[in-house]
Amino acid sequence: NAGVTQTPKFQVLKTGQSMTLQCAQDMNHEYMSWYRQDPGMGLRLIHYSVGAGITDQGEVPNGYNVSRSTTEDFPLRLLSAAPSQTSVYFCASRRDLSSRAPLHFGNGTRLTVT
Amino acid sequence: SQQGEEDPQALSIQEGENATMNCSYKTSINNLQWYRQNSGRGLVHLILIRSNEREKHSGRLRVTLDTSKKSSSLLITASRAADTASYFCAEDLSGSARQLTFGSGTQLTVLP
Secondary structure, three states: OOOOOEEEEEEEEEEOEEEEEEEEEOOOOOOEEEEEOOOOOOOEEEEEEEEOOOOEOOOOOOEEEEEEOOEOOEEEEEEEOOHHHHHEEEEEOOOOOOOOOEEOOOEEEEEOOO | OOOOOEOOOEEEEEEEOOEEEEOOOOOOOOOEEEEEOOOOOEEEEEEEEEEHHHHEOOOEEEEEEEOOOEEEEEEEEOOOOOHHHEEEEEEEOOOOOOOOOOOOOOEEEEEE
């Protein structure tokens, strides 16, 4: 199993450009989520999904869109990038909504918006 | 404000020493989870302690939970250079396991 795979690893965007961060998991996990990690602020939840066709907002959803058309994939879209979106983005999945199921993380996408 | 705050923010010790990290949280929890993050990598789940447990062990890891003080501690015994990483506690603020909230972490450096 590859686990959670994120692409690309690095990306530089100009303000106003759009892009999609890809996330795929091969563990048949129901739950998937996106976090951003900024220095000194820990991880903040952007969006999450509890199954194909179901998405919901986390703590910091503005400026981001998600969709979940399949169990495996959960892409994160930046519609019009802003410098404030410079961050490291992590995709994470868990088996189900059992509170004891741990999160499995990808290795992140480092995004710089100039 | 940030939930699940870790203390200290940074910790530097010699190989072989024990490392203790603390986490304070603000809500009632079903469980508290600890994760480790090596530089440039994603987080890896270490251990989970349930609200009705006071102490849990896993290898060189020992986690305690004090629900009356809303705090938890992670002890790494006989530390190794490979333990150098950031450590985060995480709590489920939503109560439905839909939103796991992380603190800002403790950066542990183990010197050889």
